[in-house]
Amino acid sequence: GIQVEQSPPDLILQEGANSTLRCNFSDSVNNLQWFHQNPWGQLINLFYIPSGTKQNGRLSATTVATERYSLLYISSSQTTDSGVYFCITGGFKTIFGAGTRLFVKA
Amino acid sequence: DVKVTQSSRYLVKRTGEKVFLECVQDMDHENMFWYRQDPGLGLRLIYFSYDVKMKEKGDIPEGYSVSREKKERFSLILESASTNQTSMYLCASSLPPGYEQYFGPGTRLTVT
Numbered sequence: 001g002i003q004v005e006q007s008p009p010d011l012i013l014q015e016g017a018n019s020t021l022r023c024n025f026s027d028s029v030n031n032l033q034w035f036h037q038n039p040w041g042q043l044i045n046l047f048y049i050p051s052g053t054k055q056n057g058r059l060s061a062t063t064v065a066t067e068r069y070s071l072l073y074i075s076s077s078q079t080t081d082s083g084v085y086f087c088i089t090g091g092f093k094t095i096f097g098a099g100t101r102l103f104v105k106a
Numbered sequence: 107d108v109k110v111t112q113s114s115r116y117l118v119k120r121t122g123e124k125v126f127l128e129c130v131q132d133m134d135h136e137n138m139f140w141y142r143q144d145p146g147l148g149l150r151l152i153y154f155s156y157d158v159k160m161k162e163k164g165d166i167p168e169g170y171s172v173s174r175e176k177k178e179r180f181s182l183i184l185e186s187a188s189t190n191q192t193s194m195y196l197c198a199s200s201l202p203p204g205y206e207q208y209f210g211p212g213t214r215l216t217v218t
Contacts, residue, residue: 033206041143043209086149092162094139094207096149099173 002027006087006097013077013104021072021100023087031091032063034072037084037099046072046085077104109133110120110210112197118216125184127213129197137200138180140164140172142193149196155180187217 003026013019022025023032027060034046047054047061049070058077074081084099113128115142140152141164151164153172158159161172169191173181182192197210 031205036112041196041212041214043196043198043212045206045208048206088207092137092154092156093164094141094149094151098148 001090001093002029002095004087004089004097006100006102007097011100011102013102014047015077015104017077017104018073018075019065019077019102019106021085022103023070023072023075023097025068025070025089028065028068029089030065032070032087032089034061034069034070035088036081037086038044039083043086049105073100078105079104108197110197110208112195112210112213115211116214116216118218119184119187120218121165121188121207123184123187123188123217125215125217127182127184127195127197129179129182129199130182131180131199131208133199133208134177134180135199135201135208136177137202138174139198139200140170140182141196141198142166143196143212152155152182153181153188187215189217191215192217 005024031050035043049061049063051065058075060073086099087097110131139154141149143149155161155174171183195213198207200207
C-alpha cells in the first residue's frame with residue numbers, strides 16, 4: 001500500500017520565523033489533506049489539496065502529484081501554531097503520515 | 107460549517123464495562139470513521155461505514171464493534187473494556203471516499 005512520510009519529525013521555531021513541512025507519498029494519490037492537531041487533540045482541517053496550490057492567511061500548501069509530494073508553508077509563525085501537523089491520503093482506508101511536531105517559542 | 111460532535115471529551119471506565127462512544131455529524135455525509143490515536147503508533151482506523159447499517163473493518167477492529175442506524179450517527183462499542191483500550195478516540199465523516207474528512211474533538215478514554 002501507499003506509504004506517507006513526513007519531514008521533519010520535529011521542528012522548533014522562534015516566533016515570527018517561516019517553515020516548510022513536507023509530505024512524500026510512495027505512489028500516486030488523488031487526494032491529500034493537511035491537518036493541525038492542537039494541544040487539546042482536535043484535528044483541524046487546513047487544506048484539502050490533491051494538486052496545485054492554496055493559501056489561507058499565513059498558511060499555504062502545494063501538492064505536486066506527479067512528483068508525489070506536498071508542502072505546507074507556515075509564515076510568520078505564532079505560538080498558537082504549535083502542535084502536530086499531519087498529512088493524510090486514501091479513500092476508505094485512510095493513510096496517515098507520522099506527523100511533524102512543531103513548537104513555536106515566544 | 108461541517109460539525110462533527112462526540113458524546114464525551116473525557117471518559118473513565120472500569121475493566122469489563124461496556125462502553126459506548128457516540129459520534130454525530132450534521133452535513134449528511136455518507137462516510138463515517140472511527141480512529142484511535144496512541145503515542146508512537148499514530149492514528150489507526152478501527153472501523154468505517156459507507157452507508158446506514160453498512161460497516162467495514164479497518165486496521166484494528168479487534169475488541170470493538172460499531173453501529174450505524176441513522177446516517178448522522180456512528181457509534182463505537184467496546185463490549186468489555188480493557189486497559190489496552192485506553193486511548194484517544196477520534197471520529198470523522200466525509201462525502202464519498204477520498205473526499206475531505208472532518209474530525210470530531212476526540213474522546214480521551216481511560217480504562218482502569
